[in-house]
Amino acid sequence: MADVAASIGVGQLLNVDGKLALLGPNGVVSAVADVGLLTGGEGSDVLSVVTGTVGSLLGLGGDDILNGGPGDDTLDGGSGNDKIYGGPGNDQLFGRTGDDTIEGGPGDDQLYGGQGSDLISGQDGNDVIYGGDGQADPTDAADIIDGGAGNDSIFANGGNDTVYGGAGRDLIFGGVGDDTLYGGTGPGDVTDEADVIVGGEGSDTIYGNAGDDLIFGGTGFVNPEDTADVIFGGLGNDTIYGNGGADRIFGNEGNDILIGGKGDDILTGGSGADRFVTFAGDNANTILDFNAAEGDRLDFAGQAFNAIATSAGTQVVFEDGGSLLLVGVSGFSYDFFA
Structure with missing residues (x-):
């Protein structure tokens, strides 16, 4: 040496x-x-x-x-x-305890914030970033994480975190806490690619930004314990699962698929030909902008139902007691189905 x-x-x-x-x-x-x-x-x-x-x-x-x-x-x-x-x-960068600032620089880095409120930036490269000590750390404080350019995997862990995926095809897990998650660089990003964003436990606010994103308000396809989330698909043909809780879901532009899940959800497809999916066991959901002429369609996953005209629109009642309100829609047609 x-x-x-x-x-x-x-x-x-x-x-x-x-x-x-x-x-x-x-x-x-x-x-x-x-x-x-x-x-x-x-x-x-x-x-x-x-x-x-x-x-x-x-x-x-x-x-x-x-x-x-x-x-x-x-x-x-x-x-x-x-x-x-x-x-x-x-x-490999480890913050450990304290409120740390960590920057990966060029290259495919692994960054661990550890305990404390950390500021973490992966920068260039396909980085793996943990807000805490590892993927399953629920005790971490609030972090700010920016993946930067590249196809990053980001695990925010515990705390009320803010995460920016940055440019590239990113995988983002919010973890425990009320997180704010962006697939791209921020609210106005129109150049982001397709991301996978999983809010995790807590009341999260999620922005898919551009690209054909897959977004979950909870921890995955089935998560009845999730709380209320607010989700914006952004540009692109997005697939959005609200999971549990009373969620508000906005598809925004593109031909989106919106699944409210458990809880009394409010769904807005936005522009494009959107598909609204209701499964057995879902609660009382509301669609604010269903427009069959624009190409919007319904998918009831084979459930039996009755459609009732009300002053607010058309109320669909399912055999298991769940319901779906189509606000401003007078009458019902089987042409509404996908």
Whole structure:
């Protein structure tokens, strides 16, 4: 293992067999050759890879700044409010405890926010991002996550998180909490590709943005314990499942498929030829803009029903007690079916 040149702000640097440990309250270390492990102290350290490769940077205590090099680095902030920058390469970045800022840089990175309210950006590459310590972490605080360019997989975990998938075909899981999830870069994104977005537990607000998206308000195809979500499909031919709870679903533009699921849902297809699906066991759903002339169609999944004219429109009552109100629709025709 080669020697290392380093500049020290405060504290001492210990070099044993290519493993560096920073002794003292605070320090600045810049590695310019190959090192297996560079470890900070309990203070607020700055650890950087300038040239060569460092297998791992470990911040330990304090509010550290870790800068990865051009290789495939492992950066671990430890405790404290750390700033972690992976740089080029396929890096693994761990925030651990504290409110951390983590940026993957170019490459296919794995980013873990850990505990605390973290700001996480995957940037370029096909990244895997966790708001907490891992996919099933329900105790994480509120994070802000941006996948950046590339086909990313994002697991927000616990907390009331805000997630931006960014450009590319992204897979987004909101997890536990009342999350705000965007398939693209934000509300006005019209260039996003097809995403899969799963709100998870909690009352989520979901924007599919552009592309032919698959969106679930809950945790998957069947989730009766989900609470009320608000879902916007955006541009594209989207398929949207509200799951449990009293959801509000907007297909927006495109030929969308809307499935309210359990709960008293309000569905608005928007422009395009939309398909509204009602399964046995669904509650009292309402469609605000059914327009057969525009190509909208109904799918009752084989259920027996009666259609009744009311002052608000046509009320469809199913044999299991569920119902569907077609607001403003006078009369009923079998031409309404898909």
